[in-house]
Amino acid sequence: MSTSSDNNTQNDYVATTEEMLTKIITSSDIELITYNNTQNDYVATTEEMLTKIITSSDIELITYLSKLLIDTGRIEYDPKIVQIFENYFTDSGIQSSHAFSILSKSSSIPRYATLLGFFYQYGIGTTQNEELAFQYYQSAADKGDSFSMIQVGWYYDNASGNPVRRDAKKALEYYKKSVETGNHPQALCHLAYHEQNERKMFLMYEEAAIGGFRDAQRQVIASYRYGSGIEKDLHKAFRLLWKRIKEKSKWNFNELEYLKLFCLGGLM
Numbered sequence: 001m002s003t004s005s006d007n008n009t010q011n012d013y014v015a016t017t018e019e020m021l022t023k024i025i026t027s028s029d030i031e032l033i034t035y036n037n038t039q040n041d042y043v044a045t046t047e048e049m050l051t052k053i054i055t056s057s058d059i060e061l062i063t064y065l066s067k068l069l070i071d072t073g074r075i076e077y078d079p080k081i082v083q084i085f086e087n088y089f090t091d092s093g094i095q096s097s098h099a100f101s102i103l104s105k106s107s108s109i110p111r112y113a114t115l116l117g118f119f120y121q122y123g124i125g126t127t128q129n130e131e132l133a134f135q136y137y138q139s140a141a142d143k144g145d146s147f148s149m150i151q152v153g154w155y156y157d158n159a160s161g162n163p164v165r166r167d168a169k170k171a172l173e174y175y176k177k178s179v180e181t182g183n184h185p186q187a188l189c190h191l192a193y194h195e196q197n198e199r200k201m202f203l204m205y206e207e208a209a210i211g212g213f214r215d216a217q218r219q220v221i222a223s224y225r226y227g228s229g230i231e232k233d234l235h236k237a238f239r240l241l242w243k244r245i246k247e248k249s250k251w252n253f254n255e256l257e258y259l260k261l262f263c264l265g266g267l268m
Contacts, residue, residue, distance in 0.1 A: 076214040100124070110148070113145070136148075137152050149181065150186055154171070157190070185210075224240065
């Protein structure tokens with residue numbers, strides 16, 4: 001029986017069998033599995049108890065979904081990720097409600113709570129519930145999950161009263177925590193949005209772009225094109241744009257419009 005592992009930015013978090021057990025089963029479950037043999041007392045090991053409650057394939061499923069969410073989030077903010085999850089469930093023949101059920105049993109594990117928040121936020125395998133989504137993100141953030149810190153910050157950045165009131169100061173606090181905890185490029189990009197100093201803003205975008213966050217890459221291109229926070233350099237802007245074109249095979253409508261405007265600006 002293998003333990004679950006999810007890759008954090010700075011270190012690998014591996015939930016031991018003991019940790020998984022205490023987070024998944026109740027005391028009544030233990031009483032049910034631990035029983036008295038007629039000849040001698042038999043106490044089931046944690047491995048045996050865990051096997052009776054959650055399978056290794058279940059752990060592998062949630063670990064995969066967690067990695068998918070975090071990896072995508074490190075590249076760009078893309079609402080289409082919901083469709084990616086739905087396509088995965090359809091193609092694999094796995095019910096999203098099954099994944100949700102497993103997550104509900106192991107929500108004390110920070111990265112799993114993050115995924116549970118995502119399921120509630122978009123109604124995957126359950127009814128959409130923004131308040132519960134925020135609660136799980138908050139719980140995971142409090143335990144040090146850098147991605148959930150971004151989500152909590154996003155809620156404070158964009159909320160209109162539900163589940164929280166908009167609070168730019170708190171939003172910035174969580175973005176900064178995410179950068180300090182996991183050096184997350186998306187969090188750095190969010191911080192740049194709020195920066196008033198154009199030079200500092202550009203440097204933040206540049207660092208996030210180097211980290212692989214695509215929205216930051218677009219911002220760096222725009223900075224070189226218009227001379228925002230950096231000396232105007234159309235050739236540098238075009239080289240960066242051309243690099244993006246070669247690296248990305250699919251472009252959405254907004255990106256195509258951006259490319260068209262860029263070309264109309266006289267570079268091509």
